[in-house]
Amino acid sequence: MYSDKNTLISVGLKITPQRIAVMEALHKLKSHPSAEMIISFIQKSHPHIAVGTIYKVLDLFVAKGIIRKVMTDKGVMRYDSVLDKHHHLYCSESGEIIDYVDEELDVLLKDYFERKKVTGFSIEEINLHLIGSYNKKKKE
Amino acid sequence: MYSDKNTLISVGLKITPQRIAVMEALHKLKSHPSAEMIISFIQKSHPHIAVGTIYKVLDLFVAKGIIRKVMTDKGVMRYDSVLDKHHHLYCSESGEIIDYVDEELDVLLKDYFERKKVTGFSIEEINLHLIGSYNKKKKE
DNA sequence: TCTTAGATAAGAATAATTCTCATATAAGAA
DNA sequence: TTCTTATATGAGAATTATTCTTATCTAAGA
Numbered sequence: 251m252y253s254d255k256n257t258l259i260s261v262g263l264k265i266t267p268q269r270i271a272v273m274e275a276l277h278k279l280k281s282h283p284s285a286e287m288i289i290s291f292i293q294k295s296h297p298h299i300a301v302g303t304i305y306k307v308l309d310l311f312v313a314k315g316i317i318r319k320v321m322t323d324k325g326v327m328r329y330d331s332v333l334d335k336h337h338h339l340y341c342s343e344s345g346e347i348i349d350y351v352d353e354e355l356d357v358l359l360k361d362y363f364e365r366k367k368v369t370g371f372s373i374e375e376i377n378l379h380l381i382g383s384y385n386k387k388k389k390e
Numbered sequence: 391m392y393s394d395k396n397t398l399i400s401v402g403l404k405i406t407p408q409r410i411a412v413m414e415a416l417h418k419l420k421s422h423p424s425a426e427m428i429i430s431f432i433q434k435s436h437p438h439i440a441v442g443t444i445y446k447v448l449d450l451f452v453a454k455g456i457i458r459k460v461m462t463d464k465g466v467m468r469y470d471s472v473l474d475k476h477h478h479l480y481c482s483e484s485g486e487i488i489d490y491v492d493e494e495l496d497v498l499l500k501d502y503f504e505r506k507k508v509t510g511f512s513i514e515e516i517n518l519h520l521i522g523s524y525n526k527k528k529k530e
Numbered sequence: 531t532c533t534t535a536g537a538t539a540a541g542a543a544t545a546a547t548t549c550t551c552a553t554a555t556a557a558g559a560a
Numbered sequence: 561t562t563c564t565t566a567t568a569t570g571a572g573a574a575t576t577a578t579t580c581t582t583a584t585c586t587a588a589g590a
Binding site for chain 3: 404406408409438439440441442443446447465
Binding site: 264266268269298299300301302303306307325 | 567568569570571572577578
């Protein structure tokens with residue numbers, strides 16, 4: 251797997267301490283962190299890195315395809331450093347967002363949309379969002 | 391189908407002109423409007439309704455289950471007045487969000503997750519988000 | 531018509547993100 | 561190794577989006 255520096259080089263970006271710090275934060279905060287979580291994390295070890303810089307670097311990484319923005323209905327930006335095809339579990343209790351990977355599911359959805367052909371709409375991506383909660387099994 | 395007033399009454403809310411205006415806006419702006427779109431729409435005909443009131447009424451409607459928040463990766467709140475089970479098409483060009491309804495898809499997903507049983511995670515809702523674009527067919 | 535619990539207006543406050551521009555610096559050239 | 565310069569960053573102001581506060585208004589039951 252690429253190192254952080256190699257990733258930057260591979261997309262034509264200069265290696266700066268601030269960018270390395272952001273990438274580290276994204277990898278260590280595994281749970282699709284919000285901008286605020288990333289900022290807090292970074293400022294613990296790099297208190298001099300400006301908030302504006304972090305936002306700018308995050309936007310740059312999204313633009314370069316190094317990370318992706320995550321959909322939420324909370325009105326805050328969250329980020330995903332895992333680029334491989336996956337879906338998300340949204341814990342309605344904790345707010346946690348967990349990756350869900352299953353190739354069978356991907357095939358199922360792909361087949362369905364090849365059959366169904368949503369008229370006039372060219373599909374680029376299919377994301378499944380599962381809302382639920384951990385552990386407390388509903389007794390239905 | 392319920393009228394706006396009946397909807398309010400059915401969830402124990404008083405009928406106020408501001409609430410009626412918000413409901414009208416939600417029904418007329420069919421495309422999962424952002425808070426800003428709703429505010430702009432309402433202030434054309436009700437310039438005296440305060441922005442804070444609109445936000446408060448929207449939150450109240452979400453809390454009462456009259457409308458729902460829509461997931462986006464844009465960091466702004468958008469709302470959905472259609473409560474029936476459906477999925478969304480996200481147009482990556484226009485930003486438009488369109489409802490997608492297909493019972494077969496719902497059955498497919500339900501069956502899949504009954505077989506798969508995501509360990510320790512109690513599913514409340516399954517939402518499919520299709521990202522793509524209209525009309526310009528990709529020549530693959 | 532009166533009463534009052536709850537709703538709203540207005541704008542201040544907060545939170546999240548973007549912008550500006552002087553200064554710093556990564557990295558290629560010499 | 562030093563120099564150069566195109567690009568990056570810091571700092572905080574500005575903007576945008578949303579929430580809070582509280583005096584006043586009002587929906588609807590009595």
